[in-house]
Amino acid sequence: MKIAVAGKGGVGKTLIAGTLSRLFAKDGFKVLAIDNDSAMNLSYTLGIDNEVKEKIVPISEMKKMIEKRTNVPGAGPGVYNINPRVSDIPDKYKVSGPDGLQLLVLGGIEEPATGCLCPENALIRTLLHNLLVKRDEVIVVDFEAGLEHLGRGTAKGIDVMLVIAEPSQKSLDLCHKVIDLSKKLGVINIYLIANKVIDESQTDIINERINEWNIPLYHSIPYDSVIGKADLEGVSPIDYNPDSKAVKSLISLYSKLKQLKVELFDI
Ligand SMILES: Nc1ncnc2c1ncn2[C@@H]1O[C@H](COP(=O)(O)OP(=O)(O)OP(=O)(O)O)[C@@H](O)[C@H]1O
Ligand SMILES: [Mg+2]
Secondary structure, rough: EEEEEEEOOOOOHHHHHHHHHHHHHOOOHHHEEEEEOOOOOOHHOOOOOOOHHOOOOOHHHHHHHHHHOOOOOOOOOOOOOOOOOOOOHHHHHHHOOOOOOOEEHHHOOHHHHHHOOOOHHHHHHHHHHHHHHHHHOOOEEEEOOOOOOHHHHHHHHEEEEEEOOOOOOOHHHHHHHHHHHHHHHHOOEEEEEEEEEHHHHHHHHHHHHHHHHHHOOEEEOOOOOOHHHHHHOOOOOHOEEEEEEHHHHHHHHHHHHHHHHHHHHHO
């Protein structure tokens, strides 16, 4: 199952992507978590060892490797291969984390709007396609805010798109855009998740706003000060306090996704 997590900056994408990866791994699934955010902080939420973390070089910064892969022998400057060989990259550069999970840090990707169709982007895009379409593990991708770099072919590989909102109209505005784009790109299972919810009146307002989107509010995760404390100490929330209310809620989200996995693949 390939799960993508998207939403506005700061809504809790990394918390959700990281904790779900841990829960799948704890349950015995083979998991590859993908950090595709330029801030690259998924390793904290996953609880990757410091010595491992310090050595991680994001794929987007492996200039020599990118140059080699995208090189077109004999071609002049500015000409490069937009479909480089990438199939060996995940296994070569992934690192191991707790519960046997693996992490691949892609780094951020320049949006095409900036006019940068550079080799780094070509390689990352091809790699995302390879990860989402060709691999057979549970893959969880922590995406950057927008999904502009998602092509139709890559999006087709996404089995479940989790769109994260916090209780604010601004974050719902972006969710609306992400949902529209995902639908256009052919993603079928799109679910809205509310995070940092303080009381029911907030979910009522969210439900009112999303009424005509034809997307259910799949799950809501409470605001929980434990998450901030874990962040401050640099500890994975699931290790810091597995009984905290946000982690418990993520465990219940995990159960729903596991059930969905059975419905999608095992029947
Ligand atoms: N349920 C929650 N309760 C309290 N704080 C939360 C909750 N979820 C996330 N946070 C806090 O909100 C901040 C943003 O969370 P997180 O990094 O997971 O979001 P993000 O969407 O990945 O952000 P970015 O766009 O910067 O990558 C963090 O400081 C985190 O501790
Ligand atoms: Mg993040």
